[in-house]
Amino acid sequence: MTVTFRALLGASVAFTLTGAALAETTITVATVNNGDMIRMQGLMDDFYAKHPDIKVEWVTLEENVLRQNVTTDIATGGGQYDVLTIGTYEVPIWGKQGWLASLNDLPADYDVDDLLPAIRGGLTVDGTLYASPFYGESSMVMYRTDLMQAAGMEMPEAPTWADIETAAAAMHNPDAGVYGVCLRGKAGWGENTAFITAMSNSFGARWFDENWVPQFDQPEWKATLDFYLNLMNSYGPPGASNNGFNENLTLFNQGKCGMWIDATVAASFVTGKDSTVADSVGFALAPDNGLGKRGNWLWAWSLAIPASSQKQDAAKAFINWATNKDYLALVAEKEGWANVPPGTRTSLYANEDYAKVPFAKMTIDSINTADPNNPSVKPVPYVGVQFVAIPEFQGMGTTVGEIFSAALAGQKTADQALAEAQAAVTEEMKASGYIE
Amino acid sequence: MARAASPRRKLITTLAAWTVALIIFFPVLWMILTSFKTEASAVAMPPQFLSADWTLENYVEVWGRSAYPRFFWNSVVIAVGSTLLGLVIAIPAAWAMAFVPGKRTKDLLMWMLSTKMMPAVAVMIPIYLLFLRFGLLDTRIGLVLVLMLMNLPIIIWMLYTYFKEIPAEILEAARMDGASLWNEILYVLTPMAVPGIASTMLLNIILAWNEAFWTITLTTTRAAPLSAFIASFSAPQGLFYAKLSAASAMAILPILILGWFSQKQLVRGLTFGAVK
Numbered sequence: 001m002t003v004t005f006r007a008l009l010g011a012s013v014a015f016t017l018t019g020a021a022l023a024e025t026t027i028t029v030a031t032v033n034n035g036d037m038i039r040m041q042g043l044m045d046d047f048y049a050k051h052p053d054i055k056v057e058w059v060t061l062e063e064n065v066l067r068q069n070v071t072t073d074i075a076t077g078g079g080q081y082d083v084l085t086i087g088t089y090e091v092p093i094w095g096k097q098g099w100l101a102s103l104n105d106l107p108a109d110y111d112v113d114d115l116l117p118a119i120r121g122g123l124t125v126d127g128t129l130y131a132s133p134f135y136g137e138s139s140m141v142m143y144r145t146d147l148m149q150a151a152g153m154e155m156p157e158a159p160t161w162a163d164i165e166t167a168a169a170a171m172h173n174p175d176a177g178v179y180g181v182c183l184r185g186k187a188g189w190g191e192n193t194a195f196i197t198a199m200s201n202s203f204g205a206r207w208f209d210e211n212w213v214p215q216f217d218q219p220e221w222k223a224t225l226d227f228y229l230n231l232m233n234s235y236g237p238p239g240a241s242n243n244g245f246n247e248n249l250t251l252f253n254q255g256k257c258g259m260w261i262d263a264t265v266a267a268s269f270v271t272g273k274d275s276t277v278a279d280s281v282g283f284a285l286a287p288d289n290g291l292g293k294r295g296n297w298l299w300a301w302s303l304a305i306p307a308s309s310q311k312q313d314a315a316k317a318f319i320n321w322a323t324n325k326d327y328l329a330l331v332a333e334k335e336g337w338a339n340v341p342p343g344t345r346t347s348l349y350a351n352e353d354y355a356k357v358p359f360a361k362m363t364i365d366s367i368n369t370a371d372p373n374n375p376s377v378k379p380v381p382y383v384g385v386q387f388v389a390i391p392e393f394q395g396m397g398t399t400v401g402e403i404f405s406a407a408l409a410g411q412k413t414a415d416q417a418l419a420e421a422q423a424a425v426t427e428e429m430k431a432s433g434y435i436e
Numbered sequence: 437m438a439r440a441a442s443p444r445r446k447l448i449t450t451l452a453a454w455t456v457a458l459i460i461f462f463p464v465l466w467m468i469l470t471s472f473k474t475e476a477s478a479v480a481m482p483p484q485f486l487s488a489d490w491t492l493e494n495y496v497e498v499w500g501r502s503a504y505p506r507f508f509w510n511s512v513v514i515a516v517g518s519t520l521l522g523l524v525i526a527i528p529a530a531w532a533m534a535f536v537p538g539k540r541t542k543d544l545l546m547w548m549l550s551t552k553m554m555p556a557v558a559v560m561i562p563i564y565l566l567f568l569r570f571g572l573l574d575t576r577i578g579l580v581l582v583l584m585l586m587n588l589p590i591i592i593w594m595l596y597t598y599f600k601e602i603p604a605e606i607l608e609a610a611r612m613d614g615a616s617l618w619n620e621i622l623y624v625l626t627p628m629a630v631p632g633i634a635s636t637m638l639l640n641i642i643l644a645w646n647e648a649f650w651t652i653t654l655t656t657t658r659a660a661p662l663s664a665f666i667a668s669f670s671a672p673q674g675l676f677y678a679k680l681s682a683a684s685a686m687a688i689l690p691i692l693i694l695g696w697f698s699q700k701q702l703v704r705g706l707t708f709g710a711v712k
Contacts, residue, residue: 028656033671038501057657060668065652072560072653078568080656246675250479274476274675 025314026055027082030070032301033060035268036135036341037085039331040322046330047321054314063190070306074099079308082315086131088122088300088372092389095130101305101312103129103319110320114345116364119300122372122383131302132323135265136343138366139198139286139296142252142270143259146280147171147178161202161227161287161295164259168235171258180235182257183228186244187405189397194297194386195261196404197397200224202288202295204377207388207425212381212434216400216422225404225414232408241409253277261286263299264366267359268338283362285369291377297386298370300343343367392432399424464688471495471681478678494682502665504686511661511690513576514651515644518583519591519637525584526591527633531621533592534599535607545596548589556586556649567654576659579651583644590643591636598632599625635701638694645691662687 168180205220286296572578
């Protein structure tokens, strides 16, 4: 073997080994379009500095399209995505089906014990953490302090539904274009069904009893729907059956709602640059009825790894970076504390700087009062506050949402709506084998 | 002999045509206007026009947040590629059906058209599994194939209609002169059908450009076209209409320009054979 040949061989081996060491792993992250996710995409230089061997490609899709694409991919073992953005509804279902990789082995600096217990509980199945929360939310009352003051009223920090009705009546002034209260009416399992289900918990209602028998024929549901319809028909904006989160956000920002009960994440919007009432917004806990449960929900957009991903180590490195305490500090440093993704970590709410953010306390108080394992006054066989974590719920939730939305539009009475909901849900539960 | 239309009738017809055209175009116009408004102005009630806050910020943000050129190039490759491949298959097929029809040609044509009535979602999982098996997920060639198959019935139908208008005697004459089948199609039939082929091509490019179901379902990053680009600007929480409008305007602009300059061929393509 000549010296030249040996040199060439050595160089080739060295080149191959170096190439392997520098090989870049590209992971695909499927996500929804929201402010926190977009902010993260702008902070990726920090991730690349820490992980120069990992490249991240983003697929941003509309929420329902994302759900459909990701479900198809996971069910067929496609492996197109390495990190998914999924909600609290999917995690227990997909975790049980073995579709998600365990995150129990994230590094120590991830500090799993720092996660808010309520949020962590919703993302854990049989002791296995299947998703890491990126931001968490509950729901609360957002109200106009100026209108309340003009009416000579003060909003309690923890109001009852009766307080809400009184305040709505006091602020309702349709001639001036102000409506007492804006609530979700648009049909959809993530729209009006989410709101009314969370509300029903505070009235003692539940979707199913311990034997999975639908409960829409019970007096608690009648009380819930009667109150909701009366409140909205008396003090709500016209066309409320078409209003979802974004429509109500628009109305509130334009000064047309005295109150709005919705996601805590809305607090940053109603106090932001697009709001005409940013300086006169107050916050209170979601209402109760004195039964020990409030009408607030619990949701978290979380990052998870599909079991079909071939790049799980790189995906875990990304999730650890994106949902770590250090990331919250990075956002605070670059964008300010008000822009830090809320509702995931205990340490954030112990931070004095974050405590100065106007909606921080109300957000954590709201999250802490929601219990996905015991959402209502009576025991339930399911997990979930504003949803029921079973695969059939998406379809049933949307059907019930359509029925309730029609009732709000005046197309049917509360009794008719509840009877239809009971029939539809019973049929589906029979077809799915939960009941005979 | 055709009767000359009276000036009054002309005026009424013109006004009616403009009214209908404006009604049809209004959503696109409103979308373009919205793309220049602030998010707050875009959702204001009553809708704002003259009093709106105008801005170019949406375009700056949309451009900055997404790799528009990559999405655009994917759309071009997929739309043009699927159309050209479709023509290569459809021209001989339409020739056969127009000039040497069999007993079941009409049935075959109807069957092909009936496949367009099948909801795409019904075959989503089988197609997805096939793509997965053959490594076609998130590839441009995969989308070229699926969009070609999706539009093939329309291409064949349009070409069939054109070819039926061409006298068979001309092709017979070519055959008498010794032209092979290939030469007959390539050098006699195709040049005579150029206007028809052009309008078929344009219509199918537009259909493929606007397709959203398969292009979003079967792609993630590398092959995602402008339909996926638009979908990325819809937000579950927060105002997004102005930015979504800007993204949509950027996505439809190329096809709008193409449609504008080729409207004569398009109209001819859509109305050919309608009045005889």
